[in-house]
Amino acid sequence: MTEPAISISGLHKHYGDLHAVDGLDLEIPRGEVFALLGPNGAGKSTTVEILEGFRKRTSGEVSVLGIDPQSATKEWRHRVGVMLQGTSGRGLLTARESVQYAARLYPNARDVDETLAAVGLTEKAGAKPATLSGGQRRRLDVALALIGRPELVFLDEPTTGFDPEARRQFWGLIESVRGDGTTVLLTTHYLDEADHLADRIGIIAAGRMVALDTPAGLRSRANAAHISWVDDGVARTEQTATPSAFLRDLLARTPGEITSLEVRHPSLEDVYLQLIGETQRAAADPSADTEEVAS
Amino acid sequence: MTATAAPPTPTWTSMTLARLSVELKEFFRSREQMVFIFLFPMMLLLLFGSVFGGEEIAPGVTFAQYFLAGMVASGILNTGFQSLAMTISIDRDEDVLKRIQGTPLPATSYFAAKVAQVLLVSAVQVAILIAIGVVIYDVTLPSDAGHWGTFAWVFLLGTAAATTLGIAMSTLLRNAKSGSAVITPIVLFLQFTSGVFLVYTQIPTFLQHVAEIFPLKWLAQGMRSVFLPEDFAAAEARGSWELTTGAIVLAAWVVIGLVLAVKTFRWTRHDDN
Numbered sequence: 348m349t350e351p352a353i354s355i356s357g358l359h360k361h362y363g364d365l366h367a368v369d370g371l372d373l374e375i376p377r378g379e380v381f382a383l384l385g386p387n388g389a390g391k392s393t394t395v396e397i398l399e400g401f402r403k404r405t406s407g408e409v410s411v412l413g414i415d416p417q418s419a420t421k422e423w424r425h426r427v428g429v430m431l432q433g434t435s436g437r438g439l440l441t442a443r444e445s446v447q448y449a450a451r452l453y454p455n456a457r458d459v460d461e462t463l464a465a466v467g468l469t470e471k472a473g474a475k476p477a478t479l480s481g482g483q484r485r486r487l488d489v490a491l492a493l494i495g496r497p498e499l500v501f502l503d504e505p506t507t508g509f510d511p512e513a514r515r516q517f518w519g520l521i522e523s524v525r526g527d528g529t530t531v532l533l534t535t536h537y538l539d540e541a542d543h544l545a546d547r548i549g550i551i552a553a554g555r556m557v558a559l560d561t562p563a564g565l566r567s568r569a570n571a572a573h574i575s576w577v578d579d580g581v582a583r584t585e586q587t588a589t590p591s592a593f594l595r596d597l598l599a600r601t602p603g604e605i606t607s608l609e610v611r612h613p614s615l616e617d618v619y620l621q622l623i624g625e626t627q628r629a630a631a632d633p634s635a636d637t638e639e640v641a642s
Numbered sequence: 643m644t645a646t647a648a649p650p651t652p653t654w655t656s657m658t659l660a661r662l663s664v665e666l667k668e669f670f671r672s673r674e675q676m677v678f679i680f681l682f683p684m685m686l687l688l689l690f691g692s693v694f695g696g697e698e699i700a701p702g703v704t705f706a707q708y709f710l711a712g713m714v715a716s717g718i719l720n721t722g723f724q725s726l727a728m729t730i731s732i733d734r735d736e737d738v739l740k741r742i743q744g745t746p747l748p749a750t751s752y753f754a755a756k757v758a759q760v761l762l763v764s765a766v767q768v769a770i771l772i773a774i775g776v777v778i779y780d781v782t783l784p785s786d787a788g789h790w791g792t793f794a795w796v797f798l799l800g801t802a803a804a805t806t807l808g809i810a811m812s813t814l815l816r817n818a819k820s821g822s823a824v825i826t827p828i829v830l831f832l833q834f835t836s837g838v839f840l841v842y843t844q845i846p847t848f849l850q851h852v853a854e855i856f857p858l859k860w861l862a863q864g865m866r867s868v869f870l871p872e873d874f875a876a877a878e879a880r881g882s883w884e885l886t887t888g889a890i891v892l893a894a895w896v897v898i899g900l901v902l903a904v905k906t907f908r909w910t911r912h913d914d915n
Contacts, residue, residue: 399744401910421746429744435736439671440664451660452746454651495746 350413352377352499352530353398358407360393360554367393369554371407375547377498380521380531382545384538386623390554391534392432392503398532399429399501412499425453428497432504432534434484436476442487443472446494453495465523466490467516482513489520499530506540518543538616550619552626562615569613569621577606657747661755669725669763679725680767683717687771690839691779699841700877703870710775711865712838714768715800719858721764722804723811724829726756728821730812734911735819743909753809760805768797772869781869789868792885796864799892803857806899813906832858837866843879850879857895860888 353375360368368390375381385391396402397409400416400423409415414423438445446463450456463472466486476484485505492500502521506514514537521531521544535541541548542562550558550565558565572590576583576597587593590610597605613621652660669675687710695706733739742752775781784790815821833839835849836859842850853859866874867883875883 401740401743402915421748424744424746427744429741431737431741431744433737435738437732437736438738439668444664444667448660448664449745452652452657491741 350377351375351410352379352412353381353532354408354410355394355398356408358394358397358409359405360390360397360402361405366554368397368404371551371554371556373549373556373559375530375532377530378525378528379546380525380533380544382541382548383532383534383551384536384541384548384619385551389551391551394551395501395503395532395534399427425495426498428492428495428500430488430492430500430502430505432507434476434481434488436479436484438476441473441475442468442479442483442490445487446490449491449494455496456494457496459494462490462494465493465520481508482510485509486513486517489517493524496527497529499532500524502531502533504534504536506535506537514540538614538619542615550622552623555626557622557626558618565618566613566615569618571613573611573613574609575611576608582607652746654748654751658751658754658758661747661751662758665755665759666762668729669759675725675729679720680763683713683720683767683771684774686716687713687774688778691774695779700874703874703877704779705841706779707775707781707870708841708866709838710771710779710781711869712833712836712862714771714865714869715836715858715862716833716838717767717771718764718797718800718861719804719829719832721767722760722801723808724825726760726805726808727811727815727825728818730756730809731815731818731821734812734909735817737911739909740911740914756809757802757805760808761801764797764801775869782871784868792864793868795889796861796868796892799889799896800857800861800864803861803892803895803899806896806903807857808899810899810902810906813903813908816912832856835859837862843877854891857892860884860891864888864892 351374353373355371355373358368358371359366371390371394383391383395393402397404398411398416400411400419403417409417412423412426414420416423440448443459443463446459450459460469460472463469466489468483468486468490471479471483474483476487479487485508489502489505492502506517509517518540521533524531531544533541533544545562547559547561548565549556558568560568571586571588574585574587574590574593574597578601585593594610669680687706690709691706695704695709697705699705699708730739772781772783776783784793811825815824832853835845835853836842836856837853838858842853842859842863845853863878863883864885866878867885875881878884
């Protein structure tokens with residue numbers, strides 16, 4: 348069990364001149380919940396789909412549960428759960444029938460009714476996708492990804508379109524999966540989701556990993572505080588690494604009350620936007636948009 | 643959730659049967675499949691049979707009887723070719739195939755389940771068509787093993803050709819939205835030229851030659867050899883049922899379909915690589 352769940356080195360995926368993934372290195376140990384973040388077109392989905400065995404890479408080494416996913420076997424599929432991006436409302440099987448069918452493909456499948464209950468679909472077990480809400484369909488997809496008791500599960504933008512309550516329920520579900528020792532690789536656009544669920548976060552931009560750290564580690568990267576106030580009806584802001592010194596000075600030179608005074612420490616989102624912004628400024632070609640290819 | 647004695651690993655057969663059950667449910671629950679694939683030949687048989695059915699096209703053979711053989715052949719083409727080409731290309735466009743690829747289901751299980759679904763649906767469909775022919779249009783069923791033997795191989799070869807060509811066509815259709823616009827004219831053209839809607843010998847000779855290239859003409863003629871009186875063979879284009887030629891052409895299309903299906907098949911959309 349010391350072998351990592353996922354190991355990537357020097358991964359490249361080119362579409363003609365477009366370098367969707369441009370030299371990616373990453374190691375994810377067993378049992379970790381890892382969140383991959385990045386703007387649309389950054390190469391998230393391309394990377395995940397290479398790991399899932401759907402896409403061929405241009406170059407680099409990839410090992411998922413000790414196997415090159417490009418030559419995925421049935422036995423490897425037994426150990427890997429996949430939840431694709433997006434969902435289809437066209438199916439004609441009920442939720443229970445879909446899960447029952449999937450359970451028949453795995454050697455050590457979870458109990459169908461327990462799994463439906465875990466994703467909160469017990470009452471909708473007899474419903475077909477057309478009558479399920481978008482969030483319910485995504486939860487069915489989660490059930491299908493988990494039914495085979497995978498050692499590793501890929502969740503590609505699992506909570507897009509969820510209302511806040513459904514998202515909270517989903518987080519609880521992922522926490523229980525983590526409790527079973529399952530490795531989770533999740534892509535998301537929601538910083539709070541990554542912050543809440545992930546042991547580590549990788550931020551990817553223009554096909555490269557621009558940051559790889561724990562949520563707390565990422566947050567601590569930005570030490571500049573934002574101070575904002577209103578001076579004579581004009582909104583002012585100051586970004587400083589020494590907010591106390593700045594405030595002392597501000598208070599000394601301002602008689603009376605300062606309007607709308609606020610000191611804000613950077614959120615994970617600020618760090619994220621800053622990192623992405625730096626990459627985008629650095630990139631000579633800002634129009635690279637590989638996610639269109641993937642979606 | 644407690645671990646019990648090692649549960650059995652699913653076998654190829656158990657997975658194929660699980661998939662077959664899904665395929666059958668999806669076919670019979672789909673209104674499009676039921677109306678346009680399953681019931682359509684029966685509705686046409688009743689419609690054309692009641693309008694033109696009484697006309698004798700040869701002594702002792704009515705158009706309805708001739709049309710029955712054509713509709714049996716068409717049903718096989720509908721259920722194998724038309725239905726598979728459409729449903730698989732839609733499944734590919736909607737990432738259903740990609741989802742299947744992400745599970746342990748072997749590709750051979752997927753195809754075996756599709757073939758078994760087509761065989762079962764076609765068998766039921768053909769049985770109902772024949773029953774309509776017997777009850778309403780005085781078709782006499784053959785009573786000897788020879789004719790039923792012919793029926794069996796024509797049915798199996800025809801289904802095999804239609805199925806493999808349907809799977810191949812599903813990949814050649816670059817997107818599912820254009821599917822019916824491409825498939826329907828092909829099927830209609832074949833039906834008009836292969837002795838289904840019109841008596842084969844009454845269409846222009848050059849169209850007969852075009853139809854001879856494709857499987858439907860041989861499928862329909864083979865079915866006529868089963869359900870029409872023996873002496874009708876003299877009224878066929880070459881004065882015979884030409885069963886050997888039919889078998890060769892159908893078998894050739896099975897091979898062509900198989901090669902195309904295997905060489906071109908993909909689980910993901912054409913724009914997804």
